[in-house]
Amino acid sequence: MNGALDTFAAEVGGPAGGPVTCVGGRTQWDAGGPIAAGAREVRAPEGIVAYVPSEMTVQVRAGTPVSVLDEALAEHGQTVALPDWPGATVGGVLAVGRSGIRRLGYGPVRDTVLEVRAVTAAGAVVKAGGPTVKNVSGYDLCRLLVGSLGTLGFIGEVTLRTRPVAPTSRWVSGELDPFEALARLHRPTAVLWDGQTTWICLEGHPDDVQAQADLLDAAGVNGPPARPPHRWSLTPGELRHLPGRAAETGRFLAEVGVGLVHAERPPPARPVDPVVAALQRRVKAAFDPEGRMNPGRAPA
Amino acid sequence: MHDALIAELRAALAPDRVRDGALERTLYERDASHIRGDAAVICFPLDTAEVQACVRIALAHGRPFVARGAGTGLAGGAVPLGDPVVIVTTKMDRVLSVDPGALVAWVEPGVVNLDLDKQLAPLGLQFAPDPSSQQACTIGGNVANNSGGPHCLASGVTSAHVVALEVVLPDGAVTTLGGLDAEPDGYDLRGAFVGSEGTLGIATRIAVRLTPLAPEVATLLIGFPSVRDAAAAVSAIIAAGLVPAALEMMDQRITRAVEDFVHAGFPTDAAAVLLAEVDGLPAAVAAGTALVEEVGRAHGATSVQVARDRVERAGWWKGRKSAFGAIARIKPNYYLHDTVVPRGRLVDVLDAIDRIVEREDLIVMHVFHAGDGNLHPLLLFDAREPGVMDRVHAAGDEIVRVSVEAGGVLSGEHGIGLEKRDLMPLLFGPDDLDAQARLRDAFDPEHVANPQKVLPAGSRCGDLQAVPAGAWI
Ligand SMILES: Cc1cc2nc3c(=O)[nH]c(=O)nc-3n(C[C@H](O)[C@H](O)[C@H](O)COP(=O)(O)OP(=O)(O)OC[C@H]3O[C@@H](n4cnc5c(N)ncnc54)[C@H](O)[C@@H]3O)c2cc1C
Numbered sequence: 001m002n003g004a005l006d007t008f009a010a011e012v013g014g015p016a017g018g019p020v021t022c023v024g025g026r027t028q029w030d031a032g033g034p035i036a037a038g039a040r041e042v043r044a045p046e047g048i049v050a051y052v053p054s055e056m057t058v059q060v061r062a063g064t065p066v067s068v069l070d071e072a073l074a075e076h077g078q079t080v081a082l083p084d085w086p087g088a089t090v091g092g093v094l095a096v097g098r099s100g101i102r103r104l105g106y107g108p109v110r111d112t113v114l115e116v117r118a119v120t121a122a123g124a125v126v127k128a129g130g131p132t133v134k135n136v137s138g139y140d141l142c143r144l145l146v147g148s149l150g151t152l153g154f155i156g157e158v159t160l161r162t163r164p165v166a167p168t169s170r171w172v173s174g175e176l177d178p179f180e181a182l183a184r185l186h187r188p189t190a191v192l193w194d195g196q197t198t199w200i201c202l203e204g205h206p207d208d209v210q211a212q213a214d215l216l217d218a219a220g221v222n223g224p225p226a227r228p229p230h231r232w233s234l235t236p237g238e239l240r241h242l243p244g245r246a247a248e249t250g251r252f253l254a255e256v257g258v259g260l261v262h263a264e265r266p267p268p269a270r271p272v273d274p275v276v277a278a279l280q281r282r283v284k285a286a287f288d289p290e291g292r293m294n295p296g297r298a299p300a
Numbered sequence: 301m302h303d304a305l306i307a308e309l310r311a312a313l314a315p316d317r318v319r320d321g322a323l324e325r326t327l328y329e330r331d332a333s334h335i336r337g338d339a340a341v342i343c344f345p346l347d348t349a350e351v352q353a354c355v356r357i358a359l360a361h362g363r364p365f366v367a368r369g370a371g372t373g374l375a376g377g378a379v380p381l382g383d384p385v386v387i388v389t390t391k392m393d394r395v396l397s398v399d400p401g402a403l404v405a406w407v408e409p410g411v412v413n414l415d416l417d418k419q420l421a422p423l424g425l426q427f428a429p430d431p432s433s434q435q436a437c438t439i440g441g442n443v444a445n446n447s448g449g450p451h452c453l454a455s456g457v458t459s460a461h462v463v464a465l466e467v468v469l470p471d472g473a474v475t476t477l478g479g480l481d482a483e484p485d486g487y488d489l490r491g492a493f494v495g496s497e498g499t500l501g502i503a504t505r506i507a508v509r510l511t512p513l514a515p516e517v518a519t520l521l522i523g524f525p526s527v528r529d530a531a532a533a534v535s536a537i538i539a540a541g542l543v544p545a546a547l548e549m550m551d552q553r554i555t556r557a558v559e560d561f562v563h564a565g566f567p568t569d570a571a572a573v574l575l576a577e578v579d580g581l582p583a584a585v586a587a588g589t590a591l592v593e594e595v596g597r598a599h600g601a602t603s604v605q606v607a608r609d610r611v612e613r614a615g616w617w618k619g620r621k622s623a624f625g626a627i628a629r630i631k632p633n634y635y636l637h638d639t640v641v642p643r644g645r646l647v648d649v650l651d652a653i654d655r656i657v658e659r660e661d662l663i664v665m666h667v668f669h670a671g672d673g674n675l676h677p678l679l680l681f682d683a684r685e686p687g688v689m690d691r692v693h694a695a696g697d698e699i700v701r702v703s704v705e706a707g708g709v710l711s712g713e714h715g716i717g718l719e720k721r722d723l724m725p726l727l728f729g730p731d732d733l734d735a736q737a738r739l740r741d742a743f744d745p746e747h748v749a750n751p752q753k754v755l756p757a758g759s760r761c762g763d764l765q766a767v768p769a770g771a772w773i
Contacts, residue, residue, distance in 0.1 A: 143491025
């Protein structure tokens with residue numbers, strides 16, 4: 001039915017195919033721990049299958065680099081809310097499930113996914129969700145797959161919601177209280193803070209962007225500084241106390257309003273509720289009874 | 301056996317909050333759909349511990365359980381099947397905490413959608429999903445059905461506005477799915493739970509994401525000479541790169557009925573009316589308003605009005621949301637459908653629906669979320685007319701079929717429940733249904749939580765049954 005996907009499914013194979021791992025752009029390859037030795041490598045197919053700008057949806061194969069997708073969308077003044085880490089693929093970004101620094105304005109990556117075609121541990125192509133911008137037909141397996149690090153199935157093709165590119169996009173920066181700035185602005189696209197300096201991304205109509213910028217004692221800059229490597233997941237309220245935790249975090253850049261902190265040091269391990277842990281294991285066992293999909297990885 | 305069940309439930313809750321009288325059992329045998337079941341006993345817990353007790357007692361007696369909010373569901377999701385313990389959340393109706401800084405509130409599942417917004421408005425905040433039933437439906441029901449509303453076009457449906465859920469799982473354990481932090485660990489079980497229609501457990505506390513009210517709002521009412529022109533304008537607005545906050549369509553039958561009923565100020569001479577709302581910062585709102593007006597005129601608009609003030613805007617929205625009440629004056633019964641098609645196919649599918657309805661000799665009215673292609677054909681009939689229900693069902697099935705054939709889906713917001721369960725194979729193949737059944741089984745291997753809903757018989761191991769004979773009313 002669907003050539004590229006069926007070929008991908010055949011490559012993944014059934015249980016006889018043994019342990020298998022799906023490789024994207026290797027930009028976040030260590031997320032979730034190392035892959036068990038001996039797992040066979042496969043790659044999802046590439047290419048845009050269908051793009052109808054007036055529907056604001058795009059159907060794309062998972063091996064497509066996000067940058068390639070973004071270029072095609074930009075021709076029609078659109079984009080997707082996926083982080084464009086250099087070299088990252090659509091499937092890789094979704095399997096890892098981490099959002100980019102514009103999450104405050106664009107929402108988390110999981111909310112961009114409308115439909116997924118994934119290859120299961122049995123080697124079958126399974127469709128989840130639907131192609132329309134709104135859909136509640138059956139269980140939301142799309143959200144289950146986003147962030148599952150390929151441990152429940154390999155994403156082969158997706159339909160994503162696109163969004164119009166804002167007419168103006170501008171970064172400003174200053175020594176501001178980021179929490180006060182967030183409260184004063186109307187839905188900024190990003191508010192980043194390193195404990196001293198704040199970087200704010202404002203997007204929209206040029207007059208609005210100017211008026212919002214005028215509310216701040218901030219100057220135009222090219223963009224935020226480089227992000228430290230580790231991700232801490234905090235609640236938005238906990239960020240206020242970050243400066244007092246500098247010994248734990250090292251240099252940090254916090255996504256204010258979101259709760260994510262990019263820090264020099266790795267986050268401490270977090271306790272998992274045993275009830276949730278058991279449920280996670282049951283979900284994994286239901287989708288991959290032999291444990292052959294991305295063995296070694298755990299979506300922690 | 302039954303007496304022991306009742307006695308244990310009464311001991312765990314309170315005698316007056318466990319009911320099995322004939323009147324209550326009749327009240328709770330159905331929701332707002334046209335399907336009827338049978339409730340063994342109805343419980344009204346006050347907190348998580350009492351919900352857990354209900355579930356554990358049901359399990360001990362080998363009974364399934366069914367969660368229920370306000371019973372406004374239209375797909376039979378809360379219809380009790382299998383002689384279950386019905387667990388009603390309406391007495392769990394407290395807003396537990398609101399954190400305007402972090403933009404999150406914890407609420408109990410029985411909080412009524414509109415009541416939450418009334419509490420949030422003074423803080424300049426809202427819970428974005430606004431189903432037309434918001435005066436009655438509960439947040440728990442919204443979560444279970446992943447409900448939408450007119451203002452979900454730009455901001456997304458319920459799943460985008462729920463960050464964490466405390467749930468009683470089908471085995472009686474209590475836990476929290478998701479979290480208030482940015483990237484909770486593990487699989488997104490929160491995401492899987494939202495929209496699961498009560499089949500993965502009962503939500504007992506819900507952390508909702510709050511949205512700041514927009515500083516500027518413009519509401520437009522645009523009359524068109526035909527439904528076709530209005531639908532084409534919808535596609536053109538989106539194609540021009542604008543995603544309005546809301547973009548609703550009403551046909552002339554609806555606007556006339558509404559005018560007779562609430563005098564909303566709709567232009568009743570237009571064959572179709574678009575109700576569009578643009579919100580945000582002032583310059584964007586001005587540009588968006590101009591764009592909507594321009595596209596409307598380019599598609600033959602016969603009238604364009606921009607709401608002068610809050611009062612006029614509120615009047616228009618009241619008219620939109622009271623459409624279902626208004627039509628009671630035309631025929632005693634209605635059947636409200638819910639499918640989604642790509643926006644570009646709206647015109648074709650509306651034409652096809654007209655033909656289907658004509659063939660089945662029924663009346664159809666259209667009032668729907670045009671901006672995201674979410675159709676709500678409303679079939680009017682008089683149930684006393686012999687044989688009419690067969691025609692209503694035939695038309696309904698056909699409407700779902702043409703929607704799916706046009707590249708659409710079975711439901712945009714009402715869910716599958718019992719109503720569309722056996723239509724699932726129209727959209728999903730055996731492997732697709734098997735994957736969904738695996739998720740269900742991971743949460744609920746014995747199918748004790750709202751049994752026989754969502755997935756058709758044989759999705760995995762053939763343990764489900766057909767809609768019981770005589771259930772349709
Ligand atoms: C006139 C009218 C207009 C409507 N307009 C809209 C609309 O614009 N958009 C829209 O999306 N829907 C609409 N609906 C449908 C309905 O109102 C929504 O689906 C609503 O969210 C249901 O809420 P409820 O509290 O009535 O739930 P119920 O009908 O009581 O239950 C619905 C489902 O949720 C489950 N459930 C309830 N509470 C819980 C819980 N705490 N935990 C787990 N499961 C639970 C039930 O088992 C059932 O499967 C409309 C209905 C009517 C009658």
